[in-house]
Amino acid sequence: MMKIDSEKLTIPIYLNTKIVFDMLATIEDGFSEIKNVQISSEVGKETAVSADIGTGNVFAWLNFGASANRKNNNQQSSVITEQRTHTTVSLFQKFRSILEENKLIKGDSDTIVEGDFVELQGTLKTNPLIDFLTNMQELMSLATVFDEKGGNKSKARKMMENQKLNSQIEALINGLRVDGKMDIICKTESKNVVVNTDANYFLNKSMSEITDGNYKILGKVTKICLENEEGISLLRNTAFSKLKIDKMKEFQELFNSAELKPFFGNENVMSVIEGPAIMVIPIAIFI
Known part of the structure; x- marks a missing residue:
């Protein structure tokens, strides 16, 4: 069963999407092209690869990194294509997670100075x-x-x-x-x-x-x-x-x-x- 972090299941009543997009683009040094994730299953190995599909959807955004993995199996060759699309809320959660991971968010009891991110x-x-x-x-x-x-x-x-x-x-x-x-x-x-x-x-x-x-x-x-x-x-x-x-x-x-x-x-x-x-x-x- 997938483990779900309840802290990420938030309901925004106010969301400045412009700031979210700008901050993510800054972190990633500009938006990358949106990609499909293709999984190619062959006899003895399974490989995850990616393919460009363009940047037409403003609500979609590419993963922060693409990786390949292989494992042994005896399945016949097949290709499965997935397209993952972010919404504005999931992008906000991605941005919030990055700030938390880098300890950039201060709370009510912390020493706060002008320019700090606060929650x-x-x-x-x-x-x-x-x-x-x-x-x-x-x-x-x-x-x-x-x-x-x-x-x-x-x-x-x-x-x-x-x-x-x-x-x-x-x-x-x-x-x-x-x-x-x-x-x-x-x-x-x-x-x-x-x-x-x-x-x-x-x-x-x-x-x-x-x-x-x-x-x-x-x-x-x-x-x-x-x-x-x-x-x-x-x-x-x-x-x-x-x-x-x-x-x-x-x-x-x-x-x-x-x-x-x-x-x-x-x-x-x-x-x-x-x-x-x-x-x-x-x-x-x-x-």
């Missing part, structure tokens, strides 16, 4: 700033729908009906989702991880799978923030990178208003992920 496990959550702004936008829409006619409106209600503030929130949300790029947050046992994802590499191009899920992340570290250092801004790649949302007077007044307190509870506006934290370009998110 971390933790609970994934969508960008908390987007969640907050989206909830705020929905509340502002409700305030407009149930507009109170006449009477004195509270300061919080007037702010929620303010079109300028509404436009600012819309611009912030769009800035955080530009070109399908969006941060997700992974909480491991020892640190926060800001993961720069691209919607194109999610399963079915949907991020719904990750909500509150516990997954592994394989990626490369781009930034490290220690506990006593400035954290990682969730607005860093937007036109609002210099803003401190949690310090803005408008949001503070809305949060502190008795009228809106039931909607937010003890939630805080979080535009910066405090250290210890690292930023990672993900190659795969899997379980």
